[in-house]
Amino acid sequence: MKALLFERNLPRFAASRLIAAAGSGKGAGVGPLRLTDVDEPELPGPGWHRVRPLLSGICGSDLALLDGKSSRYFEPLVSFPFVPGHEIVGVVEGGPRDGERVAVEAVLHCAVRGIDPVCPSCATGRTEDCEMIAAGDLPPGLQTGYCAATGGGWSGMLVAHDRQLFGVPEGLDDDAAVMIEPTACALHAATGVIASVAAARLRDAIDDERPSVVAVVGAGTLGLCTIAALNRLRRSPGAPPLTLIVIAKHPHQERLARMLGADRVAPPSELSRAVRRATRTHQIPPAGGAVSVRGTHRLAGGADVIVDCAASPSSFTDALSAVRPRGHVVLVGMPGPARVDLAPLWHREITLSGAYAYGTERLDALFGAWHEAGHEDVQGQAGLTPQDRPRTFALAAEVVADAGLGRLVSARYAIDRFEDAVAHAGSAGRRGAVKIVFDLRRRPGARRTAATRAAAAGSQPGRAAGAPQGDTPRGQGAQL
Amino acid sequence: MSPRPGFVLDVDRSTPPTLFWHGEGFRLEKLPEGSRVVYPPEPHTAIPDPRHAIRQALHHPLGDALPLPEQLRPGMRLTIAFDDVSLPLPPMRRPDVRQLVIEEVLEMAATAGVDDVVLVAALALHRRMTDDELRHALGERVFDAFAPHGLLLQHDAEDPTGVVHLGVTDTGEDVEINKRAAESDLVVYVNINLVAMDGGHKSVATGLASYRSIRHHHNVATMRASRSFMDQHHSELHSSNWRMGRHIAKSGVKIFQIETTLNTDTFPNQFRFLQRREWEWSLKDRASYAAVSRATAAAPERMTRSIFHSIRSPHAMSSVQAGEVEAVHAATTRNVYAQQLVEVDGQTDILTLGLPYICPYNVDSIMNPILVACLGLGYFFNMYRGKPLVREGGVLIMSHPTPWSFHPVHHPSYVDFFEEVLAETTDPVEIEARFEKSYATDPWYVHLYRTSYAYHGVHPFYMWYWCAHALEHLGSVIVVGGNRSAVRRLGFKPASTMADALEMAEDVVGPSPTLTHLHSPPLAMADVR
Incomplete structure (x- = not known):
């Protein structure tokens, strides 16, 4: 079968890094990624399925990999050669779930690796924090798309464990379904944000009427999905009041951010000013200088939480300037090596955390603090019990449907045009696009199930980002 | 010799191009035949002692x-x-x-x-x-x-x-x-x-x-x-x-x-051409105009701004009155009207204005887009007695570069008003209801107003309210030669040339419109009959 294969090849890695300096995604043709014929991956054991990808997205972490900018931290957590692609909607081929349209939970955690008993993280449902991702029946690989044994979405076939498969709800077309994985990442981050806000409001005795200010920096795929997730969560009964600021670089991102629920959208240079306005705090004038409205300023107070979806050293530095003392900075975009002044982190007792992938969510934690403060039993209103740990994918599918996130798919490419696709993804913002995907549906001889045909009919290839999606029926899974 | 009163010129084939202020520069525009130009009275005689x-x-x-x-x-x-x-x-x-x-x-x-x-x-x-x-x-x-x-x-x-x-x-x-x-x-x-x-x-x-x-x-x-x-x-x-x-x-x-x-003796000798009627320009006036135009076009924006803001006007006192407030002001108003009023017969479909580099709120500062709007729609539009110079549903064409630029110390709340408020709406009523209180009571703006050199947080709102009568009255506002994004943010239409602007205006007021230009400087006020 045809697949895009990523090999360990240092000269090509260096070449891609060099060329990527001229622009993300430009080095795909000379880097370690190549289109080749490979054997379909073998089923590693019982409980595994063959999955034929329909659409597979190009993620920011994929771009970092192809640009040669990934952190070396990940080296022991992948196995070469591997087929990238972890944002996947596909169809199960063979076995008891034959023909089922599924989105793939990419994390290769204990249960997937055949490890029993599972690690403490997996035991509590936090499979994204699995401590055994380099052990068990599989070679190292933190996710499908980084593991030599499983294959990945940028090919004609991969294998996935039953625990990884999430049945796509009826009515979600392929564009929407491929957005479930990135939305799950965003939702996982958003649940953390809401929990952090709720806890901080209790801790700091913040007045019920005063909204907490959350700023989302970056309005690419992950940023937009995070906005949608936060907007959905804040509408849940008992959720703390939020003002949602979004930092968007490009006009279409600004428009989409507003459509998805941003209260205020500002360009990157305006983060601290937008936060200052929302929080009504003071600026701190530069030493020996006058107060200025230009550029980034340090604020005396700041946002309660800053969600950094850009994850660059400059966005992180800006976040530290605009978050309040004892505030929270969440890295949602994948960061790399960075040189950053951490003095404000120390001085202002800022909490820095990451938000990686997904698994299950403890929704009671979101509103628990609120509940303890004497408010109504909001969990009960939300139809939740403290024991509920719904799959992030189930919640994400609802957000995708609710917010019409299928509209974020801007362009689809066949894998033999991978250089164009990666270049497009690398310049998506400048080119008015959001999510670029590989379209693997039109492979000659590909078997199409009834579900696939129905979904393909609902999907409209070529539709521009932001085009109306229409009402999408709610899918299966937990309700937010 | 007593100063000549103001008058209304009917533009014909022999009328030379009309001078328009254009921020820290000028434009000479050939107005269509049949247009009217309202010229203010000449500066009144100064009190000798x-x-x-x-x-x-x-x-x-x-x-x-x-x-x-x-x-x-x-x-x-x-x-x-x-x-x-x-x-x-x-x-x-x-x-x-x-x-x-x-x-x-x-x-x-x-x-x-x-x-x-x-x-x-x-x-x-x-x-x-x-x-x-x-x-x-x-x-x-x-x-x-x-x-x-x-x-x-x-x-x-x-x-x-x-x-x-x-x-x-x-x-x-x-x-x-x-x-x-x-x-x-x-x-x-x-x-x-x-x-x-x-x-x-x-x-x-x-x-x-x-x-x-x-x-x-x-x-x-x-x-x-x-x-x-x-x-x-x-x-x-x-x-x-x-x-x-x-x-x-x-x-x-x-x-x-x-x-x-x-009196309205507003500019020193090197800018004297600004307050002369164009057909009376001497060779020296033409040379001054050419020299100033070339210099302002070639110089960096900051330098041009600095040159213009260093102008000290030869204004002279034309009257002084003191005593009880209302009696004093009645006399003062008579004197102001005597200096500035020009009788104009009837309204016009299109009013054109050349906007200068300065208004009351940007002395030694930057004429940001909100101030441009206020100067045109607030001040100049309201320079009338009786009824507006332009008819209801008419078009106002203003000439100004309208830079997307703000003074960092003087106008902090203006930046936020432009970025946050005008990005949402340009409707004065909605702006007042949704945003005014928040800006007026923002502790940071209060702090800057009290301790720095900043206008109060609510001040940009007042500039916008100053435009409210004009915004309600006009069919359209067109800005010639302005920063297109800034002009659009204001809710106005950008035009590259006066000809383009006139064509756009016809879409609003119909073909063969009447046009009146309120000439400035010096200041003139139309007494519309």
Whole structure:
């Protein structure tokens, strides 16, 4: 079968890094990624399925990999050669779930690796924090798309464990379904944000009427999905009041951010000013200088939480300037090596955390603090019990449907045009696009199930980002 | 020879191109045949001995006021309030008329043995003046005598201990003014009346008031009911100020008002062509125009701005009157009208304006897009008596570069207003309802207003409200040669050339429209019949 294969090849890695300096995604043709014929991956054991990808997205972490900018931290957590692609909607081929349209939970955690008993993280449902991702029946690989044994979405076939498969709800077309994985990442981050806000409001005795200010920096795929997730969560009964600021670089991102629920959208240079306005705090004038409205300023107070979806050293530095003392900075975009002044982190007792992938969510934690403060039993209103740990994918599918996130798919490419696709993804913002995907549906001889045909009919290839999606029926899974 | 009155020129084939201000530059536009150009009267003759005229006014007050020397006595508290940096425009050559007046008042106070004298710059919600600006307005002698001793103050509308609430007017308007002024035995207000809107009760009721008080007349409803605010008797802005002024008087605050008018001799010799009628330009005028145009086109924006803002106007005092507020202001208004009014027969479909580099709120600063809007739709549009120069549903075409640029110190809330508020809506009513309170009470803007040189947080709102009457009246606003993004953010239409603008205007007002150009400088006000 045809697949895009990523090999360990240092000269090509260096070449891609060099060329990527001229622009993300430009080095795909000379880097370690190549289109080749490979054997379909073998089923590693019982409980595994063959999955034929329909659409597979190009993620920011994929771009970092192809640009040669990934952190070396990940080296022991992948196995070469591997087929990238972890944002996947596909169809199960063979076995008891034959023909089922599924989105793939990419994390290769204990249960997937055949490890029993599972690690403490997996035991509590936090499979994204699995401590055994380099052990068990599989070679190292933190996710499908980084593991030599499983294959990945940028090919004609991969294998996935039953625990990884999430049945796509009826009515979600392929564009929407491929957005479930990135939305799950965003939702996982958003649940953390809401929990952090709720806890901080209790801790700091913040007045019920005063909204907490959350700023989302970056309005690419992950940023937009995070906005949608936060907007959905804040509408849940008992959720703390939020003002949602979004930092968007490009006009279409600004428009989409507003459509998805941003209260205020500002360009990157305006983060601290937008936060200052929302929080009504003071600026701190530069030493020996006058107060200025230009550029980034340090604020005396700041946002309660800053969600950094850009994850660059400059966005992180800006976040530290605009978050309040004892505030929270969440890295949602994948960061790399960075040189950053951490003095404000120390001085202002800022909490820095990451938000990686997904698994299950403890929704009671979101509103628990609120509940303890004497408010109504909001969990009960939300139809939740403290024991509920719904799959992030189930919640994400609802957000995708609710917010019409299928509209974020801007362009689809066949894998033999991978250089164009990666270049497009690398310049998506400048080119008015959001999510670029590989379209693997039109492979000659590909078997199409009834579900696939129905979904393909609902999907409209070529539709521009932001085009109306229409009402999408709610899918299966937990309700937010 | 007495100065020639204003007149309306009918443009024909032989009419030379008309000069338009274009920010820190100019445009010469060939207006269509049949257009009208409203030229202001020539500058009135200056008073030959202003100090003598001032003394005369103080000794022979209008209305029921006693001569100033008779109101001064040892042991009294005297507060001299004066108009701030927003007047005159451009700043005048030394000595500033405020200096002349205040020196005379101080001389009389000293003669009467008054020790407790404090000077207060009547900022209202404007930015504080710098020491240099205060020295320029008051003269070195006055500045050095008062400032080092803490006796030269700038009104702080946000100082809770510095303002006092005097109650409410019959219509429920809060009257809250400067405490020092309110508790003085006499307030002498020194005014410069550049346009008919200035002066009268507005001097104290606005210049020395707090936001709590000013908000009663600086709002959309008032501005829409002021037709125009250059015509006191048809201006709700003035009615409100008059109610407050009378309430202040009733509360026992004694005010001795000194109002001055300046002639419209606005620019020094090298810019003299600006106030000549184009067909009368001499060779020297043409050469000056060419030299200035080339220099401004070639120089960096910052340098051009600096050159223009260093202009000191040869304005000269054309009248001075003192005494009871209303009697004084009636005389002042007559003098302003005599200098600026031009009778115009009927309205027009299209009104064109060339907007200069300066307005009351960007002295030594940047004319940001909100100020461009205010200058065009607020000030120039309202330079009428009777009815607007442009008909309802007509088009206003303004020429200005409208840079997306803001002064970082003077206009912090303007940036947020432009980025946050105008990005959402340009409807003054919605803006007032949704955003004003938040900006007016933002602690950071309050801090900057009080301690830095920033306009109050609510000030950009007032600039927008100033446009409210025009926005309601006009069918469209077109800006020629402006930054397209900034113009669109204002809700206006950008045009590259006057020809394009006229074509766009025809889409609104129909074919073969009438066009009138209000020529400036100097200032002119249309008396539309």
